[in-house]
Amino acid sequence: MNRMKLKKIISLLLIVGGxxxxxxxxxxxxxxxxxxxxxIVCLMSGxxxxxxxxxxxxxxxxxxxxxxxxxxxxx
Numbered sequence: 001m002n003r004m005k006l007k008k009i010i011s012l013l014l015i016v017g018g019x020x021x022x023x024x025x026x027x028x029x030x031x032x033x034x035x036x037x038x039x040i041v042c043l044m045s046g047x048x049x050x051x052x053x054x055x056x057x058x059x060x061x062x063x064x065x066x067x068x069x070x071x072x073x074x075x
Contacts, residue, residue, distance in 0.1 A: 004053065011049035018043030 021039030025031060 007049060007053060011046040011053075014042045014046030014049070018046060 018039045018041070021035050021042065025036045025039065
């Protein structure tokens, strides 16, 4: 299996697992702060993995975008 595909699957599982833990603890009558902490750690780890795989814009593209925004503001 491709490494990037495996990384995406793991990050999605972490996000879904963390969200399920947090949502289940919101509805619980007695709060378990350890599960809430694990849910937040899983959620943030999954988001971090996805964020590190995103590519940043090149300097030329960011300059072009800033030029377009300045032209739109002048109009």
